[in-house]
Amino acid sequence: MNNAKNSHHVHLAILLGLGLALTGCASxxxxxxxxxxxxWNRNVQGFNDKLDDYFMKPVAKGYQWITPxxxxxxxxxxxxxxxxxxVVLNDLLxxxxxxxxxxxxxxxxxxxxxxxxxxxxxxxxxxxxxxEDMDQTLGxxxxxxxxxxxxxxxxxxxxxxxxxxxxxxxxxxxxWISPAxxxxxxxxxxxxxxxxxxxxxxxxxxxxxxxxYEFIRNAYFQQRNYQVYDGNPPLPEEMExxxxxxxxxxSSK
Numbered sequence: 001m002n003n004a005k006n007s008h009h010v011h012l013a014i015l016l017g018l019g020l021a022l023t024g025c026a027s028x029x030x031x032x033x034x035x036x037x038x039x040w041n042r043n044v045q046g047f048n049d050k051l052d053d054y055f056m057k058p059v060a061k062g063y064q065w066i067t068p069x070x071x072x073x074x075x076x077x078x079x080x081x082x083x084x085x086x087v088v089l090n091d092l093l094x095x096x097x098x099x100x101x102x103x104x105x106x107x108x109x110x111x112x113x114x115x116x117x118x119x120x121x122x123x124x125x126x127x128x129x130x131x132e133d134m135d136q137t138l139g140x141x142x143x144x145x146x147x148x149x150x151x152x153x154x155x156x157x158x159x160x161x162x163x164x165x166x167x168x169x170x171x172x173x174x175x176w177i178s179p180a181x182x183x184x185x186x187x188x189x190x191x192x193x194x195x196x197x198x199x200x201x202x203x204x205x206x207x208x209x210x211x212x213y214e215f216i217r218n219a220y221f222q223q224r225n226y227q228v229y230d231g232n233p234p235l236p237e238e239m240e241x242x243x244x245x246x247x248x249x250x251s252s253k
Contacts, residue, residue, distance in 0.1 A: 034148050041150040042213055060195040074118040079190045081110045081117025086171045090132035094140050135164030139228035156220040
Protein backbone atom coordinates (compact mmCIF):
# COMPACT_ATOMS: atom_id res chain seq x y z
CA MET A 1 0.00 0.00 0.00
CA ASN A 2 2.75 2.45 0.94
CA ASN A 3 4.70 1.67 -2.23
CA ALA A 4 1.62 2.27 -4.35
CA LYS A 5 0.94 5.55 -2.61
CA ASN A 6 4.55 6.70 -3.01
CA SER A 7 4.45 5.77 -6.68
CA HIS A 8 1.30 7.81 -7.18
CA HIS A 9 2.90 10.72 -5.32
CA VAL A 10 5.83 10.66 -7.71
CA HIS A 11 3.65 10.56 -10.80
CA LEU A 12 1.38 13.32 -9.54
CA ALA A 13 4.36 15.47 -8.63
CA ILE A 14 5.74 15.06 -12.14
CA LEU A 15 2.37 15.96 -13.65
CA LEU A 16 2.15 18.98 -11.36
CA GLY A 17 5.55 20.19 -12.52
CA LEU A 18 4.60 19.78 -16.16
CA GLY A 19 1.32 21.55 -15.56
CA LEU A 20 3.09 24.51 -14.00
CA ALA A 21 5.63 24.69 -16.80
CA LEU A 22 2.86 24.75 -19.40
CA THR A 23 0.56 27.13 -17.53
CA GLY A 24 0.07 29.35 -20.54
CA CYS A 25 -1.29 26.47 -22.58
CA ALA A 26 -4.11 25.83 -20.10
CA SER A 27 -4.63 29.23 -18.51
CA UNK A 28 -7.91 29.84 -16.72
CA UNK A 29 -9.60 32.94 -15.43
CA UNK A 30 -9.73 31.72 -11.82
CA UNK A 31 -8.16 33.99 -9.21
CA UNK A 32 -5.11 32.42 -7.62
CA UNK A 33 -5.48 32.67 -3.80
CA UNK A 34 -1.71 33.09 -3.54
CA UNK A 35 -1.92 36.27 -5.61
CA UNK A 36 -4.51 38.71 -4.18
CA UNK A 37 -2.61 41.70 -5.61
CA UNK A 38 -2.54 40.40 -9.18
CA UNK A 39 -3.51 43.74 -10.76
CA TRP A 40 -0.62 45.56 -9.07
CA ASN A 41 1.75 42.68 -9.71
CA ARG A 42 1.01 42.51 -13.43
CA ASN A 43 1.63 46.26 -13.77
CA VAL A 44 4.94 46.02 -11.90
CA GLN A 45 6.03 43.02 -13.95
CA GLY A 46 5.23 45.02 -17.09
CA PHE A 47 7.47 47.81 -15.80
CA ASN A 48 10.24 45.36 -14.89
CA ASP A 49 9.98 43.65 -18.29
CA LYS A 50 10.40 46.96 -20.11
CA LEU A 51 13.38 47.84 -17.91
CA ASP A 52 14.84 44.44 -18.72
CA ASP A 53 14.18 44.71 -22.46
CA TYR A 54 15.61 48.21 -22.85
CA PHE A 55 18.42 48.16 -20.30
CA MET A 56 19.34 44.94 -18.48
CA LYS A 57 19.16 42.57 -21.44
CA PRO A 58 21.30 44.75 -23.77
CA VAL A 59 23.84 45.29 -20.98
CA ALA A 60 23.94 41.55 -20.23
CA LYS A 61 24.40 40.69 -23.91
CA GLY A 62 27.21 43.25 -24.17
CA TYR A 63 28.86 41.85 -21.04
CA GLN A 64 28.62 38.33 -22.44
CA TRP A 65 30.04 39.44 -25.79
CA ILE A 66 33.10 41.31 -24.45
CA THR A 67 33.90 38.99 -21.52
CA PRO A 68 36.00 35.87 -22.24
CA UNK A 69 34.18 32.74 -21.12
CA UNK A 70 36.82 31.85 -18.49
CA UNK A 71 36.53 35.33 -16.96
CA UNK A 72 32.74 35.12 -16.98
CA UNK A 73 32.95 31.74 -15.25
CA UNK A 74 35.44 33.13 -12.74
CA UNK A 75 33.17 36.06 -11.83
CA UNK A 76 30.23 33.69 -11.35
CA UNK A 77 32.40 31.42 -9.18
CA UNK A 78 33.60 34.37 -7.08
CA UNK A 79 30.10 35.51 -6.17
CA UNK A 80 28.97 31.92 -5.64
CA UNK A 81 31.81 31.50 -3.16
CA UNK A 82 30.78 34.66 -1.29
CA UNK A 83 27.22 33.30 -1.18
CA UNK A 84 28.53 30.12 0.44
CA UNK A 85 29.14 32.14 3.62
CA UNK A 86 25.40 32.68 3.81
CA VAL A 87 24.76 29.05 2.85
CA VAL A 88 26.81 27.83 5.83
CA LEU A 89 24.97 30.23 8.16
CA ASN A 90 21.57 28.97 6.98
CA ASP A 91 22.75 25.35 7.17
CA LEU A 92 23.35 25.93 10.87
CA LEU A 93 20.07 27.77 11.39
CA UNK A 94 18.25 24.79 9.81
CA UNK A 95 20.26 22.30 11.91
CA UNK A 96 21.78 20.75 8.78
CA UNK A 97 25.06 20.13 10.54
CA UNK A 98 26.40 17.51 8.14
CA UNK A 99 25.71 19.74 5.16
CA UNK A 100 27.24 22.72 6.97
CA UNK A 101 30.51 20.79 7.32
CA UNK A 102 30.54 20.04 3.60
CA UNK A 103 29.72 23.64 2.70
CA UNK A 104 32.35 24.99 5.09
CA UNK A 105 34.95 22.75 3.46
CA UNK A 106 33.82 23.98 0.05
CA UNK A 107 34.12 27.60 1.16
CA UNK A 108 37.63 27.12 2.59
CA UNK A 109 38.90 25.20 -0.45
CA UNK A 110 37.62 27.71 -2.99
CA UNK A 111 38.76 30.71 -0.93
CA UNK A 112 42.32 29.38 -0.72
CA UNK A 113 43.21 26.94 -3.50
CA UNK A 114 40.54 28.50 -5.70
CA UNK A 115 42.20 31.95 -5.57
CA UNK A 116 39.46 33.74 -3.67
CA UNK A 117 36.73 31.67 -5.26
CA UNK A 118 37.46 32.45 -8.92
CA UNK A 119 38.18 28.74 -9.49
CA UNK A 120 35.66 26.19 -8.25
CA UNK A 121 38.14 23.67 -6.88
CA UNK A 122 35.49 22.09 -4.63
CA UNK A 123 33.36 20.99 -7.59
CA UNK A 124 36.45 19.45 -9.19
CA UNK A 125 36.76 17.39 -6.00
CA UNK A 126 33.05 16.40 -6.15
CA UNK A 127 32.04 18.52 -3.17
CA UNK A 128 28.46 19.53 -4.06
CA UNK A 129 27.17 23.08 -4.19
CA UNK A 130 24.11 23.69 -1.99
CA UNK A 131 21.72 26.60 -2.12
CA GLU A 132 20.33 27.78 1.20
CA ASP A 133 19.05 31.26 2.05
CA MET A 134 17.12 33.00 4.80
CA ASP A 135 13.79 32.60 2.99
CA GLN A 136 14.28 28.82 3.03
CA THR A 137 15.29 28.96 6.70
CA LEU A 138 12.17 30.93 7.65
CA GLY A 139 10.08 28.47 5.61
CA UNK A 140 11.67 25.51 7.37
CA UNK A 141 10.75 27.13 10.69
CA UNK A 142 7.10 27.14 9.59
CA UNK A 143 6.71 30.79 8.62
CA UNK A 144 4.23 31.00 5.70
CA UNK A 145 5.37 32.73 2.56
CA UNK A 146 2.45 35.15 2.41
CA UNK A 147 0.97 36.49 -0.82
CA UNK A 148 2.85 36.79 -4.08
CA UNK A 149 4.26 40.25 -4.76
CA UNK A 150 6.28 41.63 -7.66
CA UNK A 151 8.73 44.29 -6.48
CA UNK A 152 9.93 47.08 -8.79
CA UNK A 153 13.53 46.48 -10.02
CA UNK A 154 13.67 43.17 -8.09
CA UNK A 155 10.94 40.90 -9.40
CA UNK A 156 8.91 38.02 -7.90
CA UNK A 157 8.85 37.61 -4.14
CA UNK A 158 6.66 37.27 -1.06
CA UNK A 159 6.72 39.03 2.35
CA UNK A 160 8.77 36.13 3.71
CA UNK A 161 11.06 36.33 0.69
CA UNK A 162 11.66 40.04 1.23
CA UNK A 163 12.41 39.48 4.92
CA UNK A 164 14.80 36.70 3.95
CA UNK A 165 16.49 38.87 1.34
CA UNK A 166 17.10 41.55 3.97
CA UNK A 167 18.77 38.95 6.19
CA UNK A 168 20.89 37.63 3.31
CA UNK A 169 21.98 41.16 2.42
CA UNK A 170 23.04 41.83 6.00
CA UNK A 171 25.02 38.55 6.09
CA UNK A 172 26.99 39.36 2.92
CA UNK A 173 30.45 40.57 4.03
CA UNK A 174 30.93 42.67 0.89
CA UNK A 175 28.06 44.91 2.01
CA TRP A 176 30.04 45.91 5.12
CA ILE A 177 33.02 47.22 3.16
CA SER A 178 33.69 50.97 2.97
CA PRO A 179 33.40 53.10 0.93
CA ALA A 180 29.85 52.32 -0.20
CA UNK A 181 30.96 52.39 -3.84
CA UNK A 182 32.56 48.95 -3.38
CA UNK A 183 29.42 47.00 -2.36
CA UNK A 184 27.31 48.94 -4.87
CA UNK A 185 29.81 48.19 -7.63
CA UNK A 186 30.05 44.53 -6.64
CA UNK A 187 26.26 44.29 -6.58
CA UNK A 188 26.01 45.78 -10.06
CA UNK A 189 28.58 43.34 -11.47
CA UNK A 190 26.84 40.39 -9.79
CA UNK A 191 23.45 41.46 -11.19
CA UNK A 192 24.81 41.82 -14.73
CA UNK A 193 26.64 38.50 -14.51
CA UNK A 194 23.51 36.72 -13.26
CA UNK A 195 21.38 38.32 -15.97
CA UNK A 196 23.84 37.20 -18.63
CA UNK A 197 23.71 33.64 -17.30
CA UNK A 198 19.89 33.70 -17.54
CA UNK A 199 19.58 34.91 -21.13
CA UNK A 200 18.74 31.45 -22.48
CA UNK A 201 16.30 30.74 -19.64
CA UNK A 202 14.42 33.97 -20.40
CA UNK A 203 14.02 32.89 -24.01
CA UNK A 204 12.52 29.58 -22.89
CA UNK A 205 10.03 31.35 -20.60
CA UNK A 206 9.01 33.72 -23.39
CA UNK A 207 8.44 30.93 -25.90
CA UNK A 208 6.90 28.30 -23.60
CA UNK A 209 3.97 30.27 -22.22
CA UNK A 210 0.97 32.17 -23.46
CA UNK A 211 0.62 34.06 -20.16
CA UNK A 212 4.17 34.93 -19.16
CA TYR A 213 3.00 36.39 -15.84
CA GLU A 214 1.36 33.13 -14.73
CA PHE A 215 4.35 31.13 -15.92
CA ILE A 216 6.76 33.19 -13.79
CA ARG A 217 4.47 33.20 -10.74
CA ASN A 218 3.95 29.44 -10.79
CA ALA A 219 7.63 28.77 -11.45
CA TYR A 220 8.56 31.01 -8.50
CA PHE A 221 6.35 29.14 -6.04
CA GLN A 222 7.37 25.75 -7.42
CA GLN A 223 11.07 26.54 -7.05
CA ARG A 224 10.70 28.02 -3.56
CA ASN A 225 8.67 25.04 -2.30
CA TYR A 226 11.15 22.63 -3.84
CA GLN A 227 14.03 24.37 -2.04
CA VAL A 228 12.29 24.83 1.33
CA TYR A 229 11.35 21.14 1.42
CA ASP A 230 14.72 19.96 0.06
CA GLY A 231 13.25 18.50 -3.11
CA ASN A 232 10.20 16.86 -1.48
CA PRO A 233 7.45 19.50 -1.41
CA PRO A 234 4.00 18.44 -0.18
CA LEU A 235 1.33 17.98 -2.82
CA PRO A 236 -1.51 20.52 -2.94
CA GLU A 237 -4.44 19.54 -0.72
CA GLU A 238 -6.72 18.92 -3.72
CA MET A 239 -4.24 16.47 -5.24
CA GLU A 240 -3.79 14.72 -1.89
CA UNK A 241 -7.55 14.20 -1.66
CA UNK A 242 -7.74 12.89 -5.22
CA UNK A 243 -4.83 10.55 -4.52
CA UNK A 244 -6.44 9.19 -1.35
CA UNK A 245 -9.75 8.62 -3.16
CA UNK A 246 -7.98 6.85 -6.01
CA UNK A 247 -5.99 4.63 -3.65
CA UNK A 248 -9.03 3.84 -1.51
CA UNK A 249 -10.99 2.91 -4.62
CA UNK A 250 -8.15 0.73 -5.88
CA SER A 251 -7.69 -1.05 -2.55
CA SER A 252 -11.39 -1.88 -2.27
CA LYS A 253 -11.41 -3.79 -5.55
